[in-house]
Amino acid sequence: MADPPNNPHDAYFRHVLAKPANAAGELQAVLPPAVSARVDWGALELQPCSFVTPELRSRFSDLLFRTRLAGHDAFIYVLVEHQSQPHPLMPFRMLEYMVRIWNHYIDDHPKTDTLPVVIPMVVYASPNGRRWNKPTELADLISIDPGGRTALGDYLPNLRFLLDDLAAVDVPALLTRKLTPEARVMLVLLKRAQGNRHLDKDLTLLLDDFGAMLAASGGKAELVCALTYILIVGETSESDLGSVIGQLGPQAREAIMTTADRLRAEGEARGEARGEAKSEAKWRAQALVEQLSEKFGTLTAETVATVRSATPERLRVWSARILTASSLDEVFQ
Numbered sequence: 001m002a003d004p005p006n007n008p009h010d011a012y013f014r015h016v017l018a019k020p021a022n023a024a025g026e027l028q029a030v031l032p033p034a035v036s037a038r039v040d041w042g043a044l045e046l047q048p049c050s051f052v053t054p055e056l057r058s059r060f061s062d063l064l065f066r067t068r069l070a071g072h073d074a075f076i077y078v079l080v081e082h083q084s085q086p087h088p089l090m091p092f093r094m095l096e097y098m099v100r101i102w103n104h105y106i107d108d109h110p111k112t113d114t115l116p117v118v119i120p121m122v123v124y125a126s127p128n129g130r131r132w133n134k135p136t137e138l139a140d141l142i143s144i145d146p147g148g149r150t151a152l153g154d155y156l157p158n159l160r161f162l163l164d165d166l167a168a169v170d171v172p173a174l175l176t177r178k179l180t181p182e183a184r185v186m187l188v189l190l191k192r193a194q195g196n197r198h199l200d201k202d203l204t205l206l207l208d209d210f211g212a213m214l215a216a217s218g219g220k221a222e223l224v225c226a227l228t229y230i231l232i233v234g235e236t237s238e239s240d241l242g243s244v245i246g247q248l249g250p251q252a253r254e255a256i257m258t259t260a261d262r263l264r265a266e267g268e269a270r271g272e273a274r275g276e277a278k279s280e281a282k283w284r285a286q287a288l289v290e291q292l293s294e295k296f297g298t299l300t301a302e303t304v305a306t307v308r309s310a311t312p313e314r315l316r317v318w319s320a321r322i323l324t325a326s327s328l329d330e331v332f333q
Contacts, residue, residue: 009082009125009190010061012229016186017063017078020044025179026187027065027076030121030164039076040068049104051097052079059083064101073116075101080123082190084130091138094120094161120161125190132165166191171202181209181216185226193229199236203244211248220251227259282308284315291322292331303328 017023024044028036047064062079077097081087098118105116124132135141138159142149149156166174166187174187185206192202203210210226213219223245230241238260246253285308292307293299310318318331325331 007058007061008229008232009080009194010057012186012225013061013080013082013123013190014063015225016182018046019182020046020065022180022183022186023063023065023078025177025183026123026164027078027121029177029179030162031119035119038070039074043067044076047075051077051100059087062097069117073105074119075105075116076119076121077101078121078123080125080190082125082127084126084128086124086126086132086134088134089141090122091135091141091159091161094122095138095157095159098159120159121164122161123164123190124166126167127194129167131167132163136160136163171205175205181212182222185209185213189226189229194233195235197235197237198240199230199234200240200244203241207244207247210245210252214248214251220255223252223255224259227255228263231260231263281310281312281315284312284319285310288315288319288322291319292328295322296328306332 017026023046024041027039028041031039044065044067047066049064050062051064052060052062060079060081062077065076065078067074067076077094079094079097081090087093098120101118102115106112122136138157139149142156144152144156169191171188171192174184174191177184177187179187188202188206193199196202210223213222213226216222227241227245230236231238238256242253242256245256289299289304289307292303307315307318321331
């Protein structure tokens with residue numbers, strides 16, 4: 001969270017739940033007690049891999065934990081969805097990721113003749129409070145008449161994922177979960193922070209957790225991480241935040257001011273960088289138009305418009321091709 005990421009939800013979720021102690025409380029709050037009792041929580045270990053493709057990471061984030069389940073290798077796969085509507089094919093998506101996890105396991109254990117348990121779990125954080133209203137079972141996605149479903153029986157795939165629908169859990173209920181302060185703050189903020197102009201009311205309920213975070217080793221950095229998320233996705237004024245968080249003392253007040261100042265400075269820097277990039281692209285486009293005209297003669301208005309609307313990467317490719325191209329088609333192919 002040192003820099004405002006393209007997807008702050010992903011960055012904040014990963015930063016907090018990547019720590020096994022934080023993840024354990026959230027997982028135990030959702031897993032059935034009979035399953036939770038069989039998990040070796042002391043062996044919980046984050047795996048350095050992700051199964052969500054880059055183009056989907058604006059909507060989904062995932063974490064894979066390895067552990068032991070009644071003495072056997074096991075994995076717990078956690079995917080968080082942060083968009084206004086739940087993905088309608090989520091059971092299929094989870095099956096797809098589970099197969100990738102098993103393939104990854106087979107690559108690491110080429111002589112294995114068994115597969116480990118993979119427990120799938122989805123944390124759903126809707127920014128507008130809309131509850132999950134899509135299937136959580138793979139069988140419900142199969143388009144078939146009731147008679148055919150009965151006839152096929154066990155030949156239809158059977159998979160259900162665990163769901164933690166934050167929209168269906170109110171803040172007081174989240175506060176009663178046996179979570180670490182970091183995890184509790186993170187879940188409440190995922191539920192309430194985005195676009196919220198009055199987040200100070202919720203933050204008042206989290207003062208004890210913020211205080212515990214600040215008192216722990218490295219706690220100021222964790223507070224800054226939470227404040228960064230709040231200031232990026234929320235709309236509560238800095239003064240309203242200060243009136244609540246400032247109650248924790250001078251360290252907290254300093255954290256608010258320095259975080260807000262840093263984000264403003266970074267925003268200005270990104271704006272300047274975008275302006276410089278736009279200026280460079282305009283210069284490259286004009287240079288390429290002149291080169292094309294010199295080599296191939298007068299250009300059509302359509303060709304000029306194509307060049308001027310191109311991305312900087314495309315302009316660089318075309319500028320290199322013009323050295324050997326014998327026609328406009330060879331440049332733009």
